[in-house]
Amino acid sequence: VPWARTPESSFLLTPNELRNLLMEAGFNIAAWSDPTQAARAWFVALEEEIRKEGLPPLGFHVLLGPDFQVMARNQRRNLEEGRIVLAQVVAQK
Known part of the structure; x- marks a missing residue:
């Protein structure tokens, strides 16, 4: 995660790993989107500001x-x- 200060506190998953973990935990994926492009633009604008x-x-x-x-x-x-990449997920149980 971006705020992790050590590898031990960083828990990144691939989108497929995240989807599988959610489903294995009994969640139904109601919506899934990839806001990575928007995040790239946001960080460029933030740095400039x-x-x-x-x-x-x-x-x-x-x-x-x-x-x-x-x-x-x-x-x-x-x-x-x-x-x-980023994942914006709505999951229901």
Whole structure:
């Protein structure tokens, strides 16, 4: 996960692994979408906004601390390089 500070706290799954885990746990997949392209664009815009205006008073950096900008850059790079994808899922039990 983008906020993981060590490999031991990062639990990334492929979309198929996530789907299988949800189904094995008894969930029905009601909706599944891939917002990866939108996330790529959002991170580009975020980086540009921070470069121009600095960090806003309230945002992810408040929760994630001083490592936020490095984490955001890594997330953007991973999205751009296709190393990660996003899944937006509605699952019902």
